[in-house]
Amino acid sequence: MNRQPWTYFAAQRWAARQLAASEVDPHAPQFLLEQRHGWDTTHLLLHNRDVMPAAEVEWFRTAVDQLLNHVPAQYIVGQTTFYGRQFKVTPAVLVPEAETAELVDWVLTSQPADHQLRVLDLGTGSGVIGITLALERPRWSVTLSDISSAALAVARENVRQHQLSLPLVESDLFANLAGQRYDLIVTNPPYIDPADTAVMDQAVLDHEPPIALFADEHGLGFYRRLFELAGNHLRPGGQLFGETGYDQEKSIQALLKQCDQQAQLAVCHDVAGKMRMIHAWDFSGTGGN
Numbered sequence: 001m002n003r004q005p006w007t008y009f010a011a012q013r014w015a016a017r018q019l020a021a022s023e024v025d026p027h028a029p030q031f032l033l034e035q036r037h038g039w040d041t042t043h044l045l046l047h048n049r050d051v052m053p054a055a056e057v058e059w060f061r062t063a064v065d066q067l068l069n070h071v072p073a074q075y076i077v078g079q080t081t082f083y084g085r086q087f088k089v090t091p092a093v094l095v096p097e098a099e100t101a102e103l104v105d106w107v108l109t110s111q112p113a114d115h116q117l118r119v120l121d122l123g124t125g126s127g128v129i130g131i132t133l134a135l136e137r138p139r140w141s142v143t144l145s146d147i148s149s150a151a152l153a154v155a156r157e158n159v160r161q162h163q164l165s166l167p168l169v170e171s172d173l174f175a176n177l178a179g180q181r182y183d184l185i186v187t188n189p190p191y192i193d194p195a196d197t198a199v200m201d202q203a204v205l206d207h208e209p210p211i212a213l214f215a216d217e218h219g220l221g222f223y224r225r226l227f228e229l230a231g232n233h234l235r236p237g238g239q240l241f242g243e244t245g246y247d248q249e250k251s252i253q254a255l256l257k258q259c260d261q262q263a264q265l266a267v268c269h270d271v272a273g274k275m276r277m278i279h280a281w282d283f284s285g286t287g288g289n
């Protein structure tokens with residue numbers, strides 16, 4: 001280690017050398033420093049010539065070691081930014097992804113802003129989707145649910161941090177939401193085929209909760225149950241929005257037809273022309289729960 005006191009710039013150069021031969025995102029050290037201080041990129045640049053305090057040097061070196069051991073930067077700092085706001089994250093929840101902000105955008109722009117809607121964020125994880133919707137649309141009444149009590153504890157903390165009061169329900173899909181109906185169900189569910197681990201990021205595989213990632217039936221098991229049950233939990237005119245895998249367009253279309261002949265589907269593609277989100281409506285109720 002250099003005996004000179006480290007500036008923030010020197011620290012980042014050192015980190016870049018440590019990570020050079022790895023697959024770690026080269027922006028991760030910058031993210032660590034920005035999140036630790038609540039700085040944006042401009043602020044970090046303004047501090048580049050400042051000397052990093054000794055305790056922070058220790059922390060930063062340990063954090064870069066953790067990056068090399070595939071720990072996601074967001075877990076190291078215990079927080080992330082989503083839709084311009086800070087959220088707590090722990091290994092009990094998925095690290096929210098940029099694509100999910102697009103799902104939130106799609107929901108927001110597709111609904112009249114002044115309507116009072118009942119909304120369910122199904123598989124809420126850290127709560128980013130539901131909390132963002134509640135903050136962007138204060139007239140909406142949003143419920144957060146998840147099968148994982150550990151995830152719900154993180155979501156509860158984020159609800160408190162954003163000074164909201166939202167119901168949180170521990171539930172395997174709708175099992176503990178019997179009789180509840182919503183105008184919107186929004187979900188970023190587990191949709192990865194367990195056979196696809198070979199092409200997955202090591203940091204995700206080693207540290208993110210498997211229940212947040214994988215679904216049986218080649219990644220479609222959650223969507224099958226959701227498509228079968230959605231009609232019983234949507235109000236008339238109710239709609240479902242969901243994030244999907246990039247290679248699931250045909251299988252999701254076929255699955256929806258199989259589960260609910262009446263339901264309509266619109267898909268949203270990313271810039272590469274791959275389906276990343278669905279919007280479905282006109283579900284028929286089947287009477288199950």
Ligand SMILES: C[S@@+](CC[C@H](N)C(=O)[O-])C[C@H]1O[C@@H](n2cnc3c(N)ncnc32)[C@H](O)[C@@H]1O
Pocket residue numbers: 093094095096097100122123124125126127128129145146147148151171172173187188189190211212213222
């Ligand atoms: C891909 S993560 C999404 C988390 C968060 N909504 C986000 O976008 O960052 C999927 C979430 O669904 C939850 N989940 C998995 N199976 C579930 C089930 N059967 N019922 C309810 N939630 C479930 C997981 O615990 C996890 O928090």
